[in-house]
Amino acid sequence: MPSRRSILEKAKAADLRPQGVDGKRLQKVLDRAKKFFKRPSRHADESVKRHASLMAQSVERRDWQAAREHALALGLLGEQLGDRGLVKKAGRGLRRLRGGNRAWQLIASSKQVPGRPEWDGSDLAGRRLVVERREGDLAIFLQFASLLGPVVAAADRCTVLIEPRLAPLYRRTYPALDVRPEAEAAAAVDADVFACFETLARHFWPDEPTARAPFVPLEPDRRLVAELRGAYLDHGPGPLIGFAWGSLNKSKDLPVLDDWRALLGGLPGHFVSMQYGDVGPALSEFERWAPGRIIHDASVDQLSDMDRFAAQIAALDAVVTISNTGANLAGALGVPTVVLLDDGFRLSWPAFGETVATYPSVRLMRKGGRAWASAMREAGGRVAQIIGGVGDGS
Numbered sequence: 001m002p003s004r005r006s007i008l009e010k011a012k013a014a015d016l017r018p019q020g021v022d023g024k025r026l027q028k029v030l031d032r033a034k035k036f037f038k039r040p041s042r043h044a045d046e047s048v049k050r051h052a053s054l055m056a057q058s059v060e061r062r063d064w065q066a067a068r069e070h071a072l073a074l075g076l077l078g079e080q081l082g083d084r085g086l087v088k089k090a091g092r093g094l095r096r097l098r099g100g101n102r103a104w105q106l107i108a109s110s111k112q113v114p115g116r117p118e119w120d121g122s123d124l125a126g127r128r129l130v131v132e133r134r135e136g137d138l139a140i141f142l143q144f145a146s147l148l149g150p151v152v153a154a155a156d157r158c159t160v161l162i163e164p165r166l167a168p169l170y171r172r173t174y175p176a177l178d179v180r181p182e183a184e185a186a187a188a189v190d191a192d193v194f195a196c197f198e199t200l201a202r203h204f205w206p207d208e209p210t211a212r213a214p215f216v217p218l219e220p221d222r223r224l225v226a227e228l229r230g231a232y233l234d235h236g237p238g239p240l241i242g243f244a245w246g247s248l249n250k251s252k253d254l255p256v257l258d259d260w261r262a263l264l265g266g267l268p269g270h271f272v273s274m275q276y277g278d279v280g281p282a283l284s285e286f287e288r289w290a291p292g293r294i295i296h297d298a299s300v301d302q303l304s305d306m307d308r309f310a311a312q313i314a315a316l317d318a319v320v321t322i323s324n325t326g327a328n329l330a331g332a333l334g335v336p337t338v339v340l341l342d343d344g345f346r347l348s349w350p351a352f353g354e355t356v357a358t359y360p361s362v363r364l365m366r367k368g369g370r371a372w373a374s375a376m377r378e379a380g381g382r383v384a385q386i387i388g389g390v391g392d393g394s
Contacts, residue, residue: 330362
């Protein structure tokens with residue numbers, strides 16, 4: 001186990017010496033950690049419980065700065081104790097709390113595979129790198145897709161192990177990238193170094209925004225995009241607005257169908273369903289509020305053909321949706337998108353603010369303690385701003 005002194009020195013270096021008010025607050029957290037490390041180790045469990053409890057309380061009262069400080073402290077404790085679970089928990093919390101590069105450091109550290117060389121950010125010339133997700137849902141491949149560009153440019157050869165449905169998008173976006181299904185992981189054993197996607201973020205997304213790797217949208221099948229857009233515009237003039245409203249996740253607080261009434265009735269153009277599952281009853285309701293303007297394309301099934309789903313999204317002028325795979329895919333494609341969020345502390349999205357670093361085209365619309373009907377009216381206004389410059393969508 002690393003010494004307490006080395007842990008503190010590593011943590012200081014990892015924070016990239018931030019400046020300004022946030023930087024000074026962060027330094028105070030590190031200074032407090034110094035005092036902790038002077039205590040006997042028997043206090044560690046109590047400190048973990050205390051910081052975890054205080055972080056939860058801070059989140060509950062929406063004190064994001066305090067929550068971030070407790071997450072930072074938990075990360076340092078996790079490193080000192082060699083507790084990968086705690087390190088991961090702290091990193092995920094920091095990610096939601098806009099904790100900058102430190103979040104990627106912690107998550108990447110928690111995902112390292114013992115006995116395999118993890119890429120440390122050093123020169124990749126003449127070396128082969130294999131990138132894999134290791135754990136996480138499909139959104140991992142969408143949130144970090146932009147990072148493959150600088151890696152492909154730097155490595156002698158870069159292989160990415162991917163969920164097969166996304167392989168066509170990756171190959172089209174990065175022709176020089178060796179894209180393989182995750183099932184072929186055994187073929188990657190001859191790599192010189194390995195990395196999960198958060199390891200790439202650790203080295204290519206520093207705290208300074210000006211130094212970040214540029215966003216590169218995923219490249220859909222342009223022929224199919226034009227085909228789908230033309231078919232949708234045959235229903236009438238645009239703009240074309242994609243929307244999705246349902247989820248199998250029962251823990252989400254979602255707008256009911258009637259909450260969509262004002263949004264659908266107050267916007268021009270046609271609405272393209274991006275919803276999976278049995279959509280018939282809902283579409284009948286929506287048709288009442290926007291007669292003749294609801295489009296359901298049965299040829300698109302995101303559960304089996306993600307490439308066609310991506311082409312559908314790329315054919316749209318804007319998207320308004322709950323948090324789901326479609327929201328992440330729209331962001332990765334660079335399509336202007338409004339994501340409707342309840343007041344939960346969700347893994348995929350920042351806990352505050354309306355922007356998302358991984359998706360420049362996405363704006364977050366939070367329920368904010370209101371009735372959904374009020375939040376939906378505001379979301380409709382945001383979509384109206386997006387499509388304000390869109391003509392007939394030709």
